[in-house]
Amino acid sequence: MADVESPAAPHSTPVPGASSMAGSQAPPGVPLLAVSGLQSWYGESHILHGVDFEVRRGEVVTLLGRNGVGKTTTLKSVMGMVGKRRGSVRFEGGETIELSSDRIARLGIAICPEERGIFASLTVLENLLLPPIVREGGFSLERIYALFPNLQERQASQGTKLSGGEQQMLAIGRILRTGATLLLLDEPTEGLAPVIVQQIGGTIRKLKEEGLTILLVEQNLRFAQTVADRHYVMENGRVIDMIPNAELDANMEKVHEYLGV
Numbered sequence: 001m002a003d004v005e006s007p008a009a010p011h012s013t014p015v016p017g018a019s020s021m022a023g024s025q026a027p028p029g030v031p032l033l034a035v036s037g038l039q040s041w042y043g044e045s046h047i048l049h050g051v052d053f054e055v056r057r058g059e060v061v062t063l064l065g066r067n068g069v070g071k072t073t074t075l076k077s078v079m080g081m082v083g084k085r086r087g088s089v090r091f092e093g094g095e096t097i098e099l100s101s102d103r104i105a106r107l108g109i110a111i112c113p114e115e116r117g118i119f120a121s122l123t124v125l126e127n128l129l130l131p132p133i134v135r136e137g138g139f140s141l142e143r144i145y146a147l148f149p150n151l152q153e154r155q156a157s158q159g160t161k162l163s164g165g166e167q168q169m170l171a172i173g174r175i176l177r178t179g180a181t182l183l184l185l186d187e188p189t190e191g192l193a194p195v196i197v198q199q200i201g202g203t204i205r206k207l208k209e210e211g212l213t214i215l216l217v218e219q220n221l222r223f224a225q226t227v228a229d230r231h232y233v234m235e236n237g238r239v240i241d242m243i244p245n246a247e248l249d250a251n252m253e254k255v256h257e258y259l260g261v
């Protein structure tokens with residue numbers, strides 16, 4: 001059970017009564033998330049071969065890349081949800097590579113998986129109340145409903161009765177309640193109608209305004225462009241390029257080549 005920590009790791013000495021504002025424990029100038037030389041395995045399969053990137057507080061950053069390059073695995077690896085990981089994943093300056101996924105969640109990182117993970121037999125409200133609150137500063141139900149009015153209207157509906165868009169909103173709303181300050185979103189727009197995609201975009205921009213930090217896996221480049229500050233491109237289990245959003249248009253030819261579109 002012993003978490004491997006040293007006095008140098010800020011997480012080993014939580015400050016009593018520390019403010020619960022998003023990212024407030026990160027020392028100034030330190031990226032909220034700094035990943036370097038990250039390698040991951042599922043069993044014997046070596047998937048990530050040294051992934052490097054960082055996400056600064058308040059940023060929306062995407063991971064782009066063709067199918068199977070390791071985008072989902074990168075999110076899972078940040079969360080500690082792979083068989084084995086090596087390298088460095090620092091959150092708020094503290095090393096997490098030796099921590100369990102449960103412990104990582106309690107630092108304030110939450111993942112919204114591609115399959116969304118809505119419990120079909122539970123109502124919207126029950127789904128919302130399911131994940132444990134890990135930190136102060138999580139969204140109240142009122143705040144979640146203000147962000148997603150549809151969810152309030154449907155709070156007594158079963159998970160199965162929701163549209164794809166509503167399921168995605170529920171999956172995002174659910175992790176906001178936990179108090180996480182870094183959200184890992186895996187293809188939140190996948191399979192959704194354009195009008196819902198726009199709504200998700202609006203939500204991501206609003207969450208950014210509220211101080212949350214978001215690492216987003218996206219296939220929809222045009223959508224990514226409307227929400228992100230920077231884009232990392234992955235290939236074969238590595239990050240091979242970083243493009244600021246403002247320079248995306250000028251680099252479109254290169255990006256299309258990376259993505260094979």
Ligand SMILES: Nc1ncnc2c1ncn2[C@@H]1O[C@H](COP(=O)(O)OP(=O)(O)OP(=O)(O)O)[C@@H](O)[C@H]1O
Nearest residue numbers: 042043045047065066067068069070071072073074
């Ligand atoms: N549980 C697993 N066990 C073994 N191999 C896996 C597992 N999950 C994924 N992989 C393999 O790891 C590689 C990276 O997969 P990953 O899901 O991270 O890619 P991705 O970039 O998210 O792709 P996509 O765009 O299709 O979602 C793929 O070759 C995949 O087959």
Ligand SMILES: [Mg+2]
Nearest residue numbers: 071072073114
């Ligand atoms: Mg994926």
